[in-house]
Amino acid sequence: MPSSITDQQLALFYRACKMDFDTTRTVIEAYFEHKRCTPEHFSDRDPLSPEVQQCLDNQIYVCLPVTPSGSSIIYHRVANSTASNYCFDNAIRTYLMTMDACLYRCGPRPGIIFLFDMANVSIFHLMRVNIKSIKKFFHYVNYCLPAQLDEVHILNAVRFFDKILMLIKPFIREGGLEKIVLHRATDDYETILKDKIPLSCLPSDFGGELESVEELHNKFRQELVDLKPYFEAEERQWSESDVAIENKGKMDQNKNEETAVIDSLEFD
Numbered sequence: 534m535p536s537s538i539t540d541q542q543l544a545l546f547y548r549a550c551k552m553d554f555d556t557t558r559t560v561i562e563a564y565f566e567h568k569r570c571t572p573e574h575f576s577d578r579d580p581l582s583p584e585v586q587q588c589l590d591n592q593i594y595v596c597l598p599v600t601p602s603g604s605s606i607i608y609h610r611v612a613n614s615t616a617s618n619y620c621f622d623n624a625i626r627t628y629l630m631t632m633d634a635c636l637y638r639c640g641p642r643p644g645i646i647f648l649f650d651m652a653n654v655s656i657f658h659l660m661r662v663n664i665k666s667i668k669k670f671f672h673y674v675n676y677c678l679p680a681q682l683d684e685v686h687i688l689n690a691v692r693f694f695d696k697i698l699m700l701i702k703p704f705i706r707e708g709g710l711e712k713i714v715l716h717r718a719t720d721d722y723e724t725i726l727k728d729k730i731p732l733s734c735l736p737s738d739f740g741g742e743l744e745s746v747e748e749l750h751n752k753f754r755q756e757l758v759d760l761k762p763y764f765e766a767e768e769r770q771w772s773e774s775d776v777a778i779e780n781k782g783k784m785d786q787n788k789n790e791e792t793a794v795i796d797s798l799e800f801d
Contacts (some may be wrong), residue, residue: 541640545679548641554612564677568771571669573770575625579608580757584620588627589757590671591618591649595749596635596756598734600646604683604735607631608746616657622704626669631753633767634760636680648731650746652689652718657685659697664672671704673694682712684729688739690715 540562550556579585588594591613597606599702609628611619635645646703674682685785687694694715702710722739735741736749743749 535770535774537770541637542679544641548643549679549681551681560677561677564679565771566774567669567673567677571659571673572630572667573622574673576768578626578768580630580764582763583619585624585627585630585757586614587618587620588623589750589754591615593625593746593750594631594757595746596631596638597648597736597743597749599639599642600730600734602644603642604644604646605635605642605680606637606648606730608648608650608736608749610688610746611653611658611761614645614653614655616655616661617764619658619661621662622666625666629670629673629725630757630764632678634753634757635765637760638756642680642793645678646683647685648688649685650688651691651694654691656693656696657691662700664700667701668704671701671706675704675706684711685713686726686729687713687715689718711751740768774789 543561546557546561547761550560588718590610593608593610593612595608597608599605607628609631632645636642652709689698716726722735726735726739732741734743736743736746738746
C-alpha cells in the first residue's frame with residue numbers, strides 16, 4: 534500500500550467493503566496490484582492524449598447525479614455505428630477513468646450503477662473486443678473496485694446480446710448475473726427505471742429531467758480534463774507502490790544473501 538493513499542481513498546474502500554477492516558486491506562492490495570499489472574488500462578491516463586480524446590470523440594461517457602439512495606451512476610454508449618472507430622483497450626481505459634472521476638467526485642457511496650446503452654452497437658463492434666482485456670476488466674470490477682456494484686442496466690439491448698453474454702459470463706463472479714437488467718429499445722424507460730433511478734437522475738433521452746446525453750457528455754469531457762492533475766497523481770501513487778515492492782524485494786534478496794553467507798561460515 535503506498536504511503537500517499539488519501540483518507541478519501543481509504544473511506545471509499547472501507548465503505549465498499551462494508552466496514553470490514555480485513556476485507557478492506559485485501560481489496561486495497563488487489564487494487565494497486567491490478568493497476569501495476571495492467572498498464573494498458575491504467576498508465577498514460579492523460580485526458581488530453583490522442584487515445585483518450587479519440588474515445589471521447591466517438592463514445593459517450595457521463596457521470597450522472599447520485600440517486601436518492603446514494604448510489605453513483607455511470608452512463609456509457611458508442612456515439613456512432615462506425616466500428617472502425619472503436620478501440621477496445623482505449624475504451625476500457627477511458628471508462629475506468631470515468632469510474633475514478635465519478636468516485637472522486639461523489640465520494641464514498643453505498644453502491645454504483647452502470648448504464649450501458651447499446652444504441653449504435655453492431656456485430657462488428659463485437660469483433661473488435663479482446664478476451665484478455667474483458668477478463669482484466671471484470672477482475673477489476675469483481676475484486677478491486679472501491680465500490681459495491683448495485684446493478685448493470687443494458688439499455689437498447691441488441692438481438693445478439695446473447696453472444697455478448699457468452700463472452701463475459703465466464704468472468705462474472707457468482708451472483709453477478711442477477712444484477713444485469715436488460716431493456717429493449719421499445720421499453721418505457723421512464724416507467725422501468727423510476728423505482729431505481731428517478732427522473733431527476735436521467736438524461737432527457739430517457740424521459741429524465743437532465744440535459745441530453747450529448748450535452749452531459751460534453752460537460753463531463755471538460756471535467757475529465759480538469760482532473761488531469763488527479764490522474765497524474767494517481768498514476769504516481771500506484772507507481773510508488775510498485776517501487777516499494779521492488780525495494781522490498783531487493784531488501785529480501787539482500788537479507789537472503791546475507792543469511793546464506795552467514796550459514797556458509799565455519800566457526801572454530
